[in-house]
Amino acid sequence: SFLATVGIVYGFEKTQALLSRFSNKPLLDVLSSSLVAYLATAPYVLYAFGNVSLYSLIANCIVVPLVPLAMLLSFLVVVLSYVWSFAALIVAFIDTFVLWVIVTIAKIVAVLPYATLEGSLSFVGMWCVYLVLACLLVVYRRPQQVREVESQGGNRNDVLVGVISY
Helix, strand or coil: CCHHHHHHHHHHHHHHHHHCCCHHHHHHHHHHHHHHHHHHHHHHHHHCCCCEEECCHHHHHHCCCCHHHHHHHHHHHHHHHCCCCCHHHHHHHHHHHHHHHHHHHHHHHHHHCCCCCCCCCCCHHHHHHHHHHHHHHHHHHHHHHHHHHHCCCCCHHHHHHHHHHH
16 A cells, blocks of 8 residues: 555656546546556566456446445444444445445456466566656656746756755
């Protein structure tokens, strides 16, 4: 989850800009966050487990909107269990159904043909992939920083300080 969070923090806006042709804002958000989380975790997953899911992006786009609902319903079950146990039971049944849908989607995606890509990545190879991803982030960010610095009256050399601190 650390790697996924780092990917989302540093890559979400860049990915949104690249995928901006999608006019559906909620879909763009889910697709962007899922893609950067996948890219940020894939090298480690390949190193640690020897395979990566090829359909996880599709599964995430379907499942991610359901997760906040499941979390809210679970919270309501806990709160209602102290106030009105019958209401908590009804909400728990609904929550169980939502969680069942999430797990079922994951199971269906897992058995699709070519669902995983088998391979191996050495520890050094994993770090090389992360180095390339970090360089891509810096290179992609630099033109944006140049425009920002120049629009504020600075010069191009001021950008180097921003890239190093990035």
